[in-house]
Amino acid sequence: MSKIILITGASRGFGKLWAKALLERGDKVAATARNTEDLSDLVAEFGNAVFPVELDVNNREACFAAVEKTKTQFGRIDVVINNAGFGLFGAIEETTEKQARDQMETNFFGLLWITQAVLPVMREQRNGHIIQxxxxxxxxxxxxxxxxxxxxxxxxxxxxxLASEVKDFGIKVSLIEPNGFSTDWAGASAFQTEPNEAYGPVKKAFFENATPDSWGKPESTAGAVLQLIDSENPPLHFLLGKVAYPAVKQVYHQRLNEFETWKEISAQAHGH
Incomplete structure (x- = not known):
């Protein structure tokens, strides 16, 4: 049976790639974008199987309305993919208040609003999959x-x-955690802080370490995401790309060693 999937940020990058892959195999997709003209090619190719929804995820009321429109259009929502977001490049000291708030507003709060909006739908259905x-x-x-x-x-x-709160309602939660991919995330969709020359060396080192091979091919992710969606027991954490796993493993090993080194002093701080 085909699935009903709501994808935010479907105008480009991962969102558009995954929307197309889902439509090609017969699923129905509610695709959101700030400008639905960016979805016209999907509509031309897939017709009524794609439902374009104009949405700025920073608007909480609009997020709830988008979910309601999707449920009205298709009758249910099986999967939500919270994909809308952007990258902000720059040192922390360089970051303005507006840049900091905008980053959290879209990447965190926009995702939260869509999640809150879809939960009553999925609780009523007693099933669903929220993919962040x-x-x-x-x-x-x-x-x-x-x-x-x-x-x-x-x-x-x-x-x-969230995963611990909703599992008894039959709702699954997964985090897709990609390493760097050659999408617009680091290009047209990215924002930059005003540079402070004091951070020149750390920026130089950062960009020199980003070799071409460290960036994955976005089109190669579709098969993995379809397998995640179809899994009866999907993981909570789902790494994408060959860079992510060794990087995470190394850092977690270092953290455990640090905890171990300080564990006696940590325990003493408990007081009894």
Whole structure:
């Protein structure tokens, strides 16, 4: 049976790739974008199987309306893919208040609003799958992406908690955590802070470490995402790309060693 899937940020990048892959295999997709003209090619190819929804995820009321429109259009919602988001490049000291708030508003709060909106639908159905597009930078961190890291750590904390709250309703939660991929995320969709020359060396080192091979091919992700959607027992954390796993493994090993080194002093702090 075909699935009904709501995807935010479907105008480009992962969102559009995955929407097309789902439509090609016969699923029905509610695709959101700030400008639905960006979805006209999907509509031309797939007709009524795709339902374009104009949406700025920063608007909470609009998020609830988008979910309601999708349920009215298709009768149910089997899967939500919270994909809308963008990257902010720059040192933490360089980041303006507006840049920091905008980053959290879209990457975290927009995802939260869609999640809150769809939960009553999925609870009533007694099934559903909420897929949050996070990043391996919600598990480890890199310099020059401080606010982006923070937004994805917040998404991970929220979603891990959500999974424990909704499992008895038959609702599954997964975090897709890609390493870098050659989407618009680091290009047209990205924002930059005003540079402070004091951070020149750390930025130089960061960009020199980003070799062409470290960026995955976006079109190669579709098969993996379809398998995640079809899984009876999907993982909570789902790494995408060959860079993510070794990076996360190394950092977690270092953390455990650090905890071990300080465990006696940590225990003493308990007081009894």
């Amino acid at each position: 597009v996070s990043s391996f930078l919600g598990l480890v961190s890199l310099p020059v992406l401080g606010l982006y890291n923070a937004s994805k750590y917040a998404v991970n904390g929220l979603s891990e908690t």
